[in-house]
Amino acid sequence: MDILETLRTLASDSGFAGFFSIDGLKNLIMIFVSFFLLYLGIKRKFEPLLLVGIAFGCLLVNISNFFSDGVSSAEALYHPELWDAFLDENSEFFHSYGHIMSQGGLLDILYIGVKSGLYPSLIFLGVGAMTDFGPLLANPKSLLLGAAAQLGVFLAFFGAVCLGFTGEEAASIGIIGGADGPTAIFLTTRLAPHLLGPIAIAAYSYMALIPMIQPRLMNLLTTEKERKVVMIQNRTVSKTEKIIFPIVVAVFVILLLPSTAPLIGCLMLGNLWKECGVTERLSDTVQNALMNIVTVFLGISVGATTVASRFLTLQTLEIVGLGLIAFCFSTVGGLLVGKLMYKLSGGKINPLIGSAGVSAVPMAARVSQIEGQKANPSNFLLMHAMGPNVAGVIGSAIAAGFLLAVFK
Amino acid sequence: MNIGDAGITALFGYAVVFFGLILLMIVVYCMSAFFKSREKAVVPEKSAPVVAEEEKIKEPEKPLPVAPGSAGRIKLFDVPDKEAVMIMAIVADTMKKPLNELHFISIREVK
Structure with a gap:
């Protein structure tokens, strides 16, 4: 045994040697980015359930994947070039999951669930089972606020086209404004899978930053008098209404936009399991066990797409910037229609509930509650804000369905 | 995609979202109107003698059982x-x- 040769082989095969390759420095930067994301998730509690997984996926992929001539090392957990072949119509492996299964690493295999749209749909199943549509049924006008808060989606889409992104890429960037992680992932995997990493990270980061972004806009766009409005208690919604609602929405929205079927179908099925009263076991499973399992897979496999050589580009910065614009304008859209409803209702509707129309449930509704209480400590807006908040989930799914129908 | 097309797509998309949710709002209003009218119809159906009988057999309120794991009533x-x-x-x-x-x-x- 040639000890020197063995040592040389070990050294050249090690990840440390990878740092001296062409893209090695980029890997090092991404490793520090992953540490920062871990800090945000663990210490600052920014969407920790997903961000910790995404950050660790980012760390794993960048310590195991050093490119050489555009090809990942054999030990890499994630191989972007396999996915390039998967998406290339001229490749013999076009849409071949078998090729991914046989050649891919652990994260390639987990990523199949993202690529096929399985994880976002299953997350929606759990979200549906955890959502109470009662406030929305009690005040159907909330749906207008959910629609208004999709303004940022379309403005950012337009902005992205102006910056030179393709229609598909612009649609995927715009959907960040819907403030709905699973919807953003679902749409991006279908229209612009190469942008999944930056879009998912931007979407979840901004969702986590809602308590910092929204209050400034709320104070800027509303007056003290408007923020002080105390809304009357909503009517009680019967059980039958709650059972019929998911069936009606599923039939109605999917007939209108069939491309929303995976998201709206799963959201409403989860909600029907919750409300119908005869499937407690299933409702409990999708709310807890299934949701947790999918969150594990989704986080780590989205993190895996942040391969240094593809993530550290000017495009990523543009996406992060456009995402922020999308998010802010969605909040503005909700607030402006909230103000309009305040005027039309003769001051009975507090416009602060408009900002909850971005679908980040329930954080956006909580921000409305907190800001409302700052203006008037006896004000309880939480249940009123939950209406636009869940309407936003439906609204962002419709926006995604529209963009999918246009660009697919 | 050129900027003009993008502008039209954005406007049209925003309109579609509003259209979809406004239609849904109308459906929800119809649904709630139906249920409200049904509730109103059920209440007068209770005839007076039955109500009186119900009141007659009304026993002094027993304390309701406490939910498992609960620390008591508030x-x-x-x-x-x-x-x-x-x-x-x-x-x-x-x-x-x-x-x-x-x-x-x-x-x-x-x-």
């Missing part, structure tokens, strides 16, 4: 159930404690 003074639930949820959230680890004795509205 006393509410001038506070509706819904507001009490909201206050409890806010307290639990502020204290970062699950509700089943908190024991609320009473909630009273300070006038």
Whole structure:
């Protein structure tokens, strides 16, 4: 045994040697980015359930994947070039999951669930089972606020086209404004899978930053008098209404936009399991066990797409910037229609509930509650804000369905 | 895609979202109107003698059984159930404690 040769082989095969390759420095930067994301998730509690997984996926992929001539090392957990072949119509492996299964690493295999749209749909199943549509049924006008808060989606889409992104890429960037992680992932995997990493990270980061972004806009766009409005208690919604609602929405929205079927179908099925009263076991499973399992897979496999050589580009910065614009304008859209409803209702509707129309449930509704209480400590807006908040989930799914129908 | 097309797509998309949710709002209004009218129809159906009989056999209220794992009942003074639930949820959230680890004795509205 040639000890020197063995040592040389070990050294050249090690990840440390990878740092001296062409893209090695980029890997090092991404490793520090992953540490920062871990800090945000663990210490600052920014969407920790997903961000910790995404950050660790980012760390794993960048310590195991050093490119050489555009090809990942054999030990890499994630191989972007396999996915390039998967998406290339001229490749013999076009849409071949078998090729991914046989050649891919652990994260390639987990990523199949993202690529096929399985994880976002299953997350929606759990979200549906955890959502109470009662406030929305009690005040159907909330749906207008959910629609208004999709303004940022379309403005950012337009902005992205102006910056030179393709229609598909612009649609995927715009959907960040819907403030709905699973919807953003679902749409991006279908229209612009190469942008999944930056879009998912931007979407979840901004969702986590809602308590910092929204209050400034709320104070800027509303007056003290408007923020002080105390809304009357909503009517009680019967059980039958709650059972019929998911069936009606599923039939109605999917007939209108069939491309929303995976998201709206799963959201409403989860909600029907919750409300119908005869499937407690299933409702409990999708709310807890299934949701947790999918969150594990989704986080780590989205993190895996942040391969240094593809993530550290000017495009990523543009996406992060456009995402922020999308998010802010969605909040503005909700607030402006909230103000309009305040005027039309003769001051009975507090416009602060408009900002909850971005679908980040329930954080956006909580921000409305907190800001409302700052203006008037006896004000309880939480249940009123939950209406636009869940309407936003439906609204962002419709926006995604529209963009999918246009660009697919 | 050129900028003009992008502008039209954005406007049209925003309109489609509004259109979809406005239609859904109309459906929900119709649904709730139907249920409200049904509720109203059910209430007068209860005939007077039946109501009287119901009142006759009304026994003194027994304390309702306490839910498993519950720490007992909460006393509410001038506070509706819904507001009490909201206050409890806010307290639990502020204290970062699950509700089943908190024991609320009473909630009273300070006038």
